[in-house]
Amino acid sequence: MPKGIGRIKIRIPRKIKKGAVIPVKALITHPMETGFRKNKKTGKKIPAYYINDVNVYYGDKLITHCDWTIAVSANPFMSFYVKADKAAPLKIVWKDIKGGVYEKTVQITPE
Amino acid sequence: MLLLSVTVVIVSFGLTRSQAADDTGTIKEFKQSVSPEEYQRRYKEFYGNFTEQMAEEGNPADFMVDDGKVLFNKVAGTKGKSCASCHKDDGKDLVGAATRFPKYDASIKGIKTVALQINMCRKKNMGAKPMKYQSYDQLALVLYVKSLSNGMPINVSIDGPARPFYEKGKAFYYKRMGQLNFSCAVCHVKYAGYKARANLISNNRHHADHWPSYRLKWGKTGSLQRRFRGCMKNMRAKPLAYQSELYRDMELYLTNISNGLPIEVPGFRM
Numbered sequence: 001m002p003k004g005i006g007r008i009k010i011r012i013p014r015k016i017k018k019g020a021v022i023p024v025k026a027l028i029t030h031p032m033e034t035g036f037r038k039n040k041k042t043g044k045k046i047p048a049y050y051i052n053d054v055n056v057y058y059g060d061k062l063i064t065h066c067d068w069t070i071a072v073s074a075n076p077f078m079s080f081y082v083k084a085d086k087a088a089p090l091k092i093v094w095k096d097i098k099g100g101v102y103e104k105t106v107q108i109t110p111e
Numbered sequence: 112m113l114l115l116s117v118t119v120v121i122v123s124f125g126l127t128r129s130q131a132a133d134d135t136g137t138i139k140e141f142k143q144s145v146s147p148e149e150y151q152r153r154y155k156e157f158y159g160n161f162t163e164q165m166a167e168e169g170n171p172a173d174f175m176v177d178d179g180k181v182l183f184n185k186v187a188g189t190k191g192k193s194c195a196s197c198h199k200d201d202g203k204d205l206v207g208a209a210t211r212f213p214k215y216d217a218s219i220k221g222i223k224t225v226a227l228q229i230n231m232c233r234k235k236n237m238g239a240k241p242m243k244y245q246s247y248d249q250l251a252l253v254l255y256v257k258s259l260s261n262g263m264p265i266n267v268s269i270d271g272p273a274r275p276f277y278e279k280g281k282a283f284y285y286k287r288m289g290q291l292n293f294s295c296a297v298c299h300v301k302y303a304g305y306k307a308r309a310n311l312i313s314n315n316r317h318h319a320d321h322w323p324s325y326r327l328k329w330g331k332t333g334s335l336q337r338r339f340r341g342c343m344k345n346m347r348a349k350p351l352a353y354q355s356e357l358y359r360d361m362e363l364y365l366t367n368i369s370n371g372l373p374i375e376v377p378g379f380r381m
Contacts, residue, residue, distance in 0.1 A: 003247045007174040027169030031330075074330035075171040 004029055006102035010092065016084045018110035025079040026092050028102060034070040051076065053095040058108070059088035084110045138285045141296055143314075145304035150314035153304050157311045162327075162379055172254065172325040172332045172377030175247070179255025182248055188239025194229075194252075197236065202259055209260040209374060213363045215273040222276045222359040226253050226334065244353035250323050250332055257323075257376045264373055265320060267366045277367065280360030289348030295361075319366040321378025328381065335362060 011025040028051070035048025054066040064080060082090065087110060093103040145153070183202055186193045198204040209225055216223040216231075223231065229252055230241035242249035269277040287294045295315075298307070303314040322335040329337075336358050340350035351358055 004174065004178070007171075009169050009173070011168065025168050027171065029171050029174055073327075077165070077169055079168070 005031065006094075006100060008092075008094075008102060008104040010090075010104055010106050012090070012106055012108060016108060016110045019083065019085050020110070021081050022084050022108075023079055024082055024090065025077070026104075027075065027077045028094055029075050030094075030096065032070070032072055032074045032076065036070075049096065049098055051094050051096045054078070055093045056080070057089075057091040057093070058082060059086060082108070084108050086110070138282055140285070141301040143300055144302055145314070147314050147316040150304045150316075154311060154313075157306075158381075162381060166379030170325055170377055170379045172323070172379070175251040175254050175332055176258050176377065178247075179251035179253075179258075182252050183255055188233065188237035190236070190238040192237045194232070194237075202256065205256055206259045207263050209257040210263050210266050211268070213359060213366060214268065215271070215276065217272070221356060222273065222280075222363050224354065224359055224362055225256055227354050227359070229253065229256065245334065245337060250334065253334070254323050254332070254377055257374060260374050261376060262373050264371050265366060265369050267363065267370055269363070269367050273363065276360045277363055279357070280362070280364035283357050283361050284364055289343065289346035291346050293346040295342065315365065315368055317369065317372065319362065319369040320372045321375050321380070323376065324378030324380050326380050332377065335365070 007029045009027045013022050016022055030051055031049060032051065033046050033049040035045065037046045038044065039046055048070065050070055050072070051068050054064075054068060055062060056064040063082065066078070068076070086108075088108060089105045090108050091103060091105045093101065095101050180201065182194075184193055184195045184200065186196075194202065212228065213222045213224045215221075216228075219227075219231075226244060226249065229249075233239040234241055242252070284295045287297075298312050299315040299318070303312050305312055319335060322338075323332050325332045326338075334353075336353050339358055339361065340353075343350040
């Protein structure tokens with residue numbers, strides 16, 4: 001894996017009330033090459049390399065799925081809302097077109 | 112009568128050109144167009160605070176700081192040393208060191224920046240290869256060393272032997288170059304706070320306190336000298352190499368302007 005790819009940061013609120021709708025913010029580092037850019041020195045095309053599949057699991061349940069394409073920027077950042085009605089791990093899985101799988105889990109424990 | 116007025120216009124145009132492209136060495140300083148406070152107000156009005164928000168939610172350069180910490184403690188080179196062998200674990204000795212950079216070094220008879228200091232240290236004390244500028248590892252290490260001084264005010268001295276280099280950096284800042292005949296100072300002193308098309312031209316007070324920064328335009332983290340090169344390309348001038356003498360002098364000049372401001376790395380800019 002090249003350097004600086006697939007580093008993940010997920011942010012959730014520190015204190016969560018049961019049943020509250022909480023924001024989840026996730027950042028992953030990835031070059032997201034479109035495949036259309038050229039290396040200016042050699043003139044060759046830089047091969048496409050981007051994340052095309054994102055799944056979010058809350059407990060065992062798949063709660064969000066995203067199909068991403070080349071239009072998404074480098075180091076993509078996503079945020080969404082979850083109703084925190086149970087104590088369960090929140091897992092986000094990113095998959096890119098070269099077979100890389102990056103995932104991170106945070107624990108949601110409503111009080 | 113018409114002919115006369117045309118001649119007058121041509122003569123006056125010729126005069127302004129020759130004054131503008133002055134190569135005699137004397138610097139005609141510009142007056143700051145707006146105060147830094149007024150610039151901040153205009154910035155907020157024009158862009159809002161979305162970069163601050165994005166930086167808070169997740170700055171991709173934060174991961175580089177962690178990587179830099181690992182590199183700092185990692186042994187490299189023929190002498191079996193790491194940075195931490197001399198500067199204690201995690202660089203406790205280097206807290207506050209970055210506030211005094213760039214500074215004069217007698218061994219190279221010039222100005223050294225943090226990046227140059229790291230490479231000098233690697234060559235002399237560790238027997239390791241110098242790092243390639245703008246490579247991931249190099250930026251990560253510079254970021255980590257600078258992040259140790261986060262929140263401390265910049266205090267760059269231009270007294271004594273550093274003075275002639277400061278003057279050189281200043282002269283370079285005011286030197287008109289490129290096909291468009293701009294100098295750095297035209298935009299960032301004379302017209303700072305005004306708009307160039309859809310951009311607000313930034314004031315140079317805050318130019319040197321946040322590098323290396325993550326830049327949305329690059330989609331990557333880069334150093335101040337990469338920004339210098341970008342600006343010189345915009346002026347249609349030929350950019351200089353990283354850590355070349357003039358860039359180091361100009362970094363001294365710019366950092367001195369930011370004196371008193373806290374270091375905030377890694378930055379997050381548009």
